[in-house]
Amino acid sequence: MQLSTKTEEQLRIVSVRGERIDAAVALEFKDAMRVQTEDGPKTVVLDLSEVQFIDSSGLGAIVAAMKNLGMDRKMALAGLTPTVARVFQLTRMDSVFSVFPTLDGALDELRL
Numbered sequence: 001m002q003l004s005t006k007t008e009e010q011l012r013i014v015s016v017r018g019e020r021i022d023a024a025v026a027l028e029f030k031d032a033m034r035v036q037t038e039d040g041p042k043t044v045v046l047d048l049s050e051v052q053f054i055d056s057s058g059l060g061a062i063v064a065a066m067k068n069l070g071m072d073r074k075m076a077l078a079g080l081t082p083t084v085a086r087v088f089q090l091t092r093m094d095s096v097f098s099v100f101p102t103l104d105g106a107l108d109e110l111r112l
Helices: 026-037 056-068 082-090 103-110
Strands: 002-008 011-017 043-047 074-078 098-100
Touching (some): 011 103, 026 056, 056 074
Antiparallel strands (some): 002 011
């Protein structure tokens, strides 16, 4: 599981460089997210635009990464493909996270 990270103004952007977040990579994803977000800005934007599939383990890993941020930081999601967006809708996790159709859209709104 590869992640790329950059910090831009008051945002930490973490981009998933893989097509799946499933049981096979969920633990690795969660650990990588912890390392990439352990310090830095209050807002983390998780770019999921390359992710084509997510299962319950992957969803759980994203929730765990959000909880790992603590109460004073937040995570937003960007670039969900239709299949991934559907998982978030079915589980109602789209009401837990701020979800943006594109990374640029997330950055424009969250920079304010």
